[in-house]
Amino acid sequence: MKIIIAGAGEVGFHLAKLLSYESQEITLLDTNKESLTYADNHLDIKVIKGDATSIAILKEAKVDQSDLVIAVTASETTNITVCVLAKQLGSKRTIARISNTEFINHKDEVGFTKFGIDELISPESLAASEIELLLNQSAFNDSYEFDEGALTMVGLSLSRTASFVGKTVREAAQLFSEIHFVPIAIQRFGTQYTIIPRGDTQFKEGDNVVFITSEGGGDELCKMTGKSNTEIKNVMILGGSKIGFKTSRDLYENGFNVKLIEKDKERAFDLADILPRVLVINGDGRNVDLLDEESIHEMDAFISVTGNSETNIMSCLVAKSKGVKKTIALVENMDYFELSQSIGIDTLINKKLLAANNIFRYIRKGEVVAMTKLNNMNAELLEFKVKANSEITNKFIKDVDFPRSAIIGGVVRDGEGYIALGSFRIQEGDKVVVCCLPRSIKRVEKIFL
Template sequence: MKIIIAGAGEVGYHLSKLLSYESHEIILIDKDKDRLLYADSKLDIKTLQFDATSIQALKQANIQNSDLFIAVTSSETTNITACVISKKLGAKKTIARISNSEFTDNKDEINFSELGIDELISTEELATHEIKLLLEKVTFNETHEFEGGKLTMVALELSRSAPFVGKTVKEAAGIFAGINFMPIVIKRKNTVETIIPRGDTKFRVGDQVYFITLEKGVEELNRLSDVKNKPIKNVLILGGSKIGEKTARDLCSKNLNITLIEYNKKRAIELADLLPNALVIYGDGRDVDLLEEENVSEMDAVVAVTGRSETNIMSCLVAQSKGVERTIALVQNVDYFSLSKNIGIDTLINKKLLAANTIFRYIRKGEVLEMTILNDINAEILEFKAHKNSKITKKPIKDLKFPRNAIIGGVIRDNTGIIALGDFKIREDDKVVVCCFPKTISKVERFFN
């Protein structure tokens, strides 16, 4: 595919990096020469210095022959304008990064595709949704819902007392017959080893295990994980960014007790007016005395979403030292993911990865409905739609000769989630959730073409 990305900031650079691994033809454009020089020195892509809304420049980038135009500059107006112009000039698909949630809230009323924008992506909205999901499923340190929760991916670290430990997948399935979940990928503790589990794969203490589960399977995993699923009622949010504001507003609507600390006095006053149901405090979230004054030890969760990764991490560590059981930190550097368990923070979230998850489904072959890249794990989870002539529909799963480095975790049929075992036969229009190594994706895609 020929893909043009406008904006060489953190999101644009990260997308360019990931997409360049897929052997696509990537052109990265930006007005900032230094950003382009950095990208050019690190990535095997073409860079062009110009304004993304310049018609002449877009023609120079051969926009008329592009398969996908992605506008992820820091300017919402630039992204929208660039997508409209690019579509008129011949780009097959366009994606715009936006920050104003009014656009996504009213996308059913306003047909943006008629204007030339095929998809709107709000990294702030994606991050807010991820935070809410993590607070709802507090036992788990990663979650992702498919089709509104018909199937859910959850991840947890196995403690010594977990009933899975020491047993193979096959043995566990025999002991816990009728359980509504399936392990799809395992990362061994203190290693970079990623395993697509088979029947003889043995669970070990400290394993980070990812499951595909039905709605009732989530509660079963809660019980079997040996972790107390304490309901969340009191939440402290550090940082009055757009993510902090939207998270506070959404959580207040669920009748949670929200305290928000913002370092900028003017912004704190503004937030106090915007969030009448939350307690807004002007101060530094790293200030131990302030946190003690606000009874941080009585909080069920602390969410740190300031503009600095280090501040978010340090604030969460302070909260952990005061006994807060659930901490979530927003970080910019994906390298921090490999350190999260060692430094004691429950969950890190990254806007770049969340945006990539949404955008990548436009890159894959076959009809990819959803995709998520797992944090610090060499595996991806994709949701495909099966068609009448798809190879995946021809035989039961056990007879398909499906790639060994891939596993079918579940199927959504007629709006109902199903854990798909070997005898299950996939039908036309089924939505199939698959976990696999990146190098195996092309083989998996052939089953759905």
């Protein structure tokens, strides 16, 4: 695919990096010479210095031949303008990054597609949604919903007390009469290798395992692993950024008790005005005495979303030491993901990764309705919609020539999620969730074309 990315900031560079690894033809536009030079020296892409809203610059980037234009500059107005121009100049599809979530909430009413914007994404909104999902699935360190929860991906680390440690996948499945979960990826403790499990794969202590669950599967996993999905009611949030604001608003609207700590006095007063049911505290969240005064030990969850990754990590560690059950830190450095479990933080989230996951489904072949990369694992989760002429249509799963480095986790049919084993027959219109390693993606795409 020929892809133009406007904006060489953190999201744009990360997207260009991921897409260039897949041999996509990438052109990166920005006015910042330093950012472009860095990208040019580190990635196999084309860079053009200039204003992405310039028609001349877009024509230089061959926008009329592009399959996709992604506008992810820091300016919402610029992104919208770029997409409108790109569409008029012949680009097949456009995606704009925005910060005003009202645009997403009313996109059908406004009709953005009419004037050239095919998709809107908000990394801040995606991060806030991810946080809320993690609080509702408190026993797990990673979570992602397909089709409004018909199937859910959850990740957890196996402790010594987990009932299926030492057992194979086949033996563990026999512990329940009905199967509501299936393992789709395993990372052995202390390694960077991702395993796609089979029936004879053995679970080991310390394994980081990702499961697909249908209704009831999360409770079964908690029972088998000795973890508990504790109800989270009291939440403390550090940082009144866009993510902090949106998370606070969404959580109190859903019945959580929220305390929000913001260092900047003027920003704290503004937040207090627009969030009347949130207790906004003006102070430095790194101050342990302040956290004690605000009864951090009574909190069920602590979420740190300041603009500084190290502050977020350290404050979450302080919260853990005070007995807080669930901690979530926003980080910018992807390398920190490898450290999250070893240093004791439950979950790290990254805006760049969330935005890239959301955009990646437009790159994949076949009708991909949802897609996410597994945190700290070299694997992707893809949800394909089955077409009438797909290779997999009307076949039993056991009869499909599926690569060993990929696995079907579940199927959504008529809004209901199923854990699909070998005797399950795939039908047209089904949505099939597949976990695969990078080397098998092309083969999997071909099965669903």
